[in-house]
Amino acid sequence: MIKHKSIPKREFNYCPICGEKLLVDSIEGKDRKNCRSCGFVDYKNPLPCVSIIGIKENKIALIKRGIEPSKGSWAPPSGFMEAGEKPEETALRELYEETSLKGEVIELLSVHTHDVEIYGSLLIIIFLVRITGGDIKAGDDALDAKFFELEETPEMKHDFYHDSIEKAKNLIKKRYKLK
Ligand SMILES: [Zn+2]
Structure with missing residues (x-):
């Protein structure tokens, strides 16, 4: 996973294209920072x-987050997609980077949006992976x-993690014998 420890918030104040100061204008019905010099719009x-x-x-492989x-x-192991990567490739790369485990993607479990202070809005794609x-x-x-035993997972910050684990448990019972 890429480290952004020193960046407090993803916020442009100057145009990332030409360096002019960004100003707020109403664009497509919303106040958006934009560059009046080159036309860059800071869409969120x-x-x-x-x-x-x-x-x-x-059992489920979990990490204690260090950042x-x-x-x-x-x-669950998690990370940002890189340009040029398929979501399934991100899943296996992040799994390996964060746990040294290898796996194969079994199926898409769920997709969520979530806002965090540092990065703003996140789109979180959750896969079931067989180790x-x-x-x-x-x-x-x-x-x-x-x-962790699937029945004894620790408290996690987001309900969507717990919901995805429940969904995974049901899928495993019904359709797969993941060993
Ligand atoms: Zn500009």
């Missing part, structure tokens, strides 16, 4: 990221990484 689009519900033998947001809390190999080990951005 969600930033896509991927979270992984990684399962092996009725903001939600530093110190347990969460296929590797020994679990926390990556640079995590304080810890370990497997």
Whole structure:
């Protein structure tokens, strides 16, 4: 995962194209920062990221987050998509970077939007992944990484993580035998 520790908030004050100071004007019905010199408009689009519900033998791989947001809390491995990457590729790359585990994407579980102070609006794509190999080990951005029994997952900051785990459990029971 890319580190942005020193950036307090993603906010342009000057045009990232030509360097002029941005001004606020009503554009397409909303007040938006824009550059009157080159026409750049600072649209606020969600930033896509991927979270992984990684399962092996009725256990789930979770990390204790080492960076903001939600530093110190347990969460599924997660990270930002890179340009040119498919969401499934992001899932497997982030899983490996944060836990040293390898896996295969089984199915899309859910998609959410969520606002955080540092990055603004996030689009969070959550995949069910079957862990296929590797020994679990926390990556640079995590304080810890370990497997939890699916029935004994720790408290996590967002309901959508818990909801996705419930959905994964039901899918595993009904359709797959993830071992
Ligand atoms: Zn400009």
